[in-house]
Amino acid sequence: xxxxxxxxxxxxxxxxxxxxxxxxxxxxxxxxxxxxxxxxxxxxxxxxxxxxxxxxxxxxxxxxxxxxxxxxxxxxxxxxxxxxxxxxxxxxxxxxxxxxxxxxxxxxxxxxxxxxxxxxxxxxxxxxxxxxxxxxxxxxxxxxxxxxxxxxxxxxxxxxxxxxxxxxxxxxxxxxxxxxxxxxxxxxxxxxxxxxxxxxxxxxxxxxxxxxxxxxxxxxxxxxxxxxxxxxxxxxxxxxxxxxxxxxxxxxxxxxxxxxxxxxxxxxxxxxxxxxxxxxxxxxxxxxxxxxxxxxxxxxxxxxxxxxxxxxxxxxxxxxxxxxxxxxxxxxxxxxxxxxxxxxxxxxxxxxxxxxxxxxxxxxxxxxxxxxxxxxxxxxxxxxxxxxxxxxxxxxxxxxxxxxxxxxxxxxxxxxxx
Amino acid sequence: xxxxxxxxxxxxxxxxxxxxxxxxxxxxxxxxxxxxxxxxxxxxxxxxxxxxxxxxxxxxxxxxxxxxxxxxxxxxxxxxxxxxxxxxxxxxxxxxxxxxxxxxxxxxxxxxxxxxxxxxxxxxxxxxxxxxxxxxxxxxxxxxxxxxxxxxxxxxxxxxxxxxxxxxxxxxxxxxxxxxxxxxxxxxxxxx
Numbered sequence: 001x002x003x004x005x006x007x008x009x010x011x012x013x014x015x016x017x018x019x020x021x022x023x024x025x026x027x028x029x030x031x032x033x034x035x036x037x038x039x040x041x042x043x044x045x046x047x048x049x050x051x052x053x054x055x056x057x058x059x060x061x062x063x064x065x066x067x068x069x070x071x072x073x074x075x076x077x078x079x080x081x082x083x084x085x086x087x088x089x090x091x092x093x094x095x096x097x098x099x100x101x102x103x104x105x106x107x108x109x110x111x112x113x114x115x116x117x118x119x120x121x122x123x124x125x126x127x128x129x130x131x132x133x134x135x136x137x138x139x140x141x142x143x144x145x146x147x148x149x150x151x152x153x154x155x156x157x158x159x160x161x162x163x164x165x166x167x168x169x170x171x172x173x174x175x176x177x178x179x180x181x182x183x184x185x186x187x188x189x190x191x192x193x194x195x196x197x198x199x200x201x202x203x204x205x206x207x208x209x210x211x212x213x214x215x216x217x218x219x220x221x222x223x224x225x226x227x228x229x230x231x232x233x234x235x236x237x238x239x240x241x242x243x244x245x246x247x248x249x250x251x252x253x254x255x256x257x258x259x260x261x262x263x264x265x266x267x268x269x270x271x272x273x274x275x276x277x278x279x280x281x282x283x284x285x286x287x288x289x290x291x292x293x294x295x296x297x298x299x300x301x302x303x304x305x306x307x308x309x310x311x312x313x314x315x316x317x318x319x320x321x322x323x324x325x326x327x328x329x330x331x332x333x334x335x336x337x338x339x340x341x342x343x344x345x346x347x348x349x350x351x352x353x354x355x356x357x358x359x360x361x362x363x364x365x366x367x368x369x370x371x372x373x374x375x376x377x378x379x380x381x382x383x384x385x386x387x388x389x390x391x392x393x394x395x396x397x398x399x400x401x402x403x404x405x406x407x408x409x410x411x412x413x414x415x416x417x418x
Numbered sequence: 419x420x421x422x423x424x425x426x427x428x429x430x431x432x433x434x435x436x437x438x439x440x441x442x443x444x445x446x447x448x449x450x451x452x453x454x455x456x457x458x459x460x461x462x463x464x465x466x467x468x469x470x471x472x473x474x475x476x477x478x479x480x481x482x483x484x485x486x487x488x489x490x491x492x493x494x495x496x497x498x499x500x501x502x503x504x505x506x507x508x509x510x511x512x513x514x515x516x517x518x519x520x521x522x523x524x525x526x527x528x529x530x531x532x533x534x535x536x537x538x539x540x541x542x543x544x545x546x547x548x549x550x551x552x553x554x555x556x557x558x559x560x561x562x563x564x565x566x567x568x569x570x571x572x573x574x575x576x577x578x579x580x581x582x583x584x585x586x587x588x589x590x591x592x593x594x595x596x597x598x599x600x601x602x603x604x605x606x607x608x609x610x
């Protein structure tokens with residue numbers, strides 16, 4: 001593989017002159033109209049349940065959005081494109097998937113049998129339609145802002161955001177479907193149950209994850225011009241197949257029977273069907289992240305200017321956990337203002353790395369970095385580096401993990417009947 | 419690095435924006451409209467033998483009305499639940515079985531709420547008690563939706579609810595309801 005990053009940026013003026021941009025906007029408007037119609041119908045029938053579902057699943061989007069943003073710390077994607085990706089998933093991919101999945105499920109029953117469709121219809125129809133519709137969202141981003149997709153990680157970010165938009169809208173639709181099926185009027189209990197199952201337990205290994213994998217393939221296709229076209233298309237197809245296969249495994253009837261109905265059975269299903277794709281995809285995303293981080297850190301290392309970035313800060317900047325540790329250390333040493341300033345310094349250093357890679361004018365960014373450095377020096381904490389891990393932080397991390405496991409166990413027991 | 423070469427600029431997909439965007443639209447249209455068209459083109463109805471019991475799912479069986487066909491798009495059998503959709507000409511005759519932990523009254527309320535939750539649907543008249551030859555007790559009522567009429571029946575047995583819904587134009591319903599009622603009376607639960 002060549003360089004992990006293919007530098008480039010896009011300007012808003014260039015965007016609106018691109019005919020593909022208007023094609024994508026037209027698709028987003030059409031999707032928005034369709035989803036608004038569906039939502040209005042839900043709202044007329046079940047107003048409280050619809051608002052509750054929209055609110056709960058919108059909240060669920062927050063941690064995913066923050067995680068993706070942190071992943072994207074060094075070379076941040078423009079908010080407008082991130083919104084387009086999210087909207088594609090929530091408006092276009094869902095609009096297309098609703099009739100297409102139903103049609104494919106019907107065809108499976110017609111060409112196979114109703115029994116086969118009952119077992120495998122959801123496992124085959126949904127992933128086949130949805131993974132294609134979502135991946136086209138990353139292709140759409142490439143078409144309207146090709147220069148903005150300049151690493152595999154950018155493909156991961158856009159793919160994850162498309163998946164996140166899809167996941168949130170689909171979850172709301174499922175929640176209202178559960179309310180209708182319950183036949184008890186405008187109740188929120190089915191919404192809460194759907195939130196626990198689809199948002200809390202199944203949310204981690206859902207569309208955001210599958211979208212990230214397919215997006216990585218599109219990223220690879222775009223940023224490796226030194227590879228043959230066949231190789232790159234093959235890799236993109238392999239990533240899409242991986243996303244499809246992970247989705248099929250998750251939706252499949254495997255392990256559905258024979259493990260009982262208790263919490264342990266539910267946990268086994270989560271572990272066997274969800275964990276392998278989760279670990280594989282997280283590994284690939286981590287690799288893409290580390291390759292991009294190494295590239296930008298190497299760019300900054302060429303500056304050899306400790307007023308811009310020190311040797312120790314170079315070691316910190318490429319890792320999300322180390323950046324966070326440096327902010328905690330600043331807070332412990334010099335208070336909350338130092339913490340905020342370290343964050344601003346890290347952002348400015350990341351911006352500087354991107355400017356360096358694009359050979360763009362760096363004067364503004366350089367003065368910003370120096371401004372934050374001067375502020376840190378005033379606060380008595382001149383370098384944004386990690387401290388020695390504190391006992392309190394370790395205890396806090398263990399405690400948080402224990403609470404998370406306990407919450408998951410309670411949810412599993414409540415839902416699994418154990 | 420830092421310079422974008424001419425070969426990179428002419429690399430796919432950067433120079434093919436509009437044509438590729440139109441291909442993207444075509445793929446989406448193929449999914450959203452093409453697949454449903456293919457689905458409609460493939461027949462959904464299957465002949466079923468007259469007089470033979472049909473298993474809906476979870477041990478619930480019934481004998482379909484004479485001349486009925488099985489619509490595979492509304493039929494999904496499973497171990498613990500199931501649905502089946504028969505068609506008698508233009509009349510839909512659907513049976514759904516699913517786990518349920520309430521009583522018959524609660525099951526009837528639930529089904530009526532689902533019917534009236536659909537825009538334009540109204541429940542008509544009062545509910546009547548019905549029973550099947552296999553000893554299942556249930557409730558039956560009617561509903562309307564525009565120029566279509568409908569009949570529902572619901573039974574509760576062995577932790578399951580069995581919901582029957584029939585819909586069609588009034589003349590067709592009048593013609594087929596006796597056979598459908600006879601079929602509903604053959605509903606039976608067999609413990610497995």
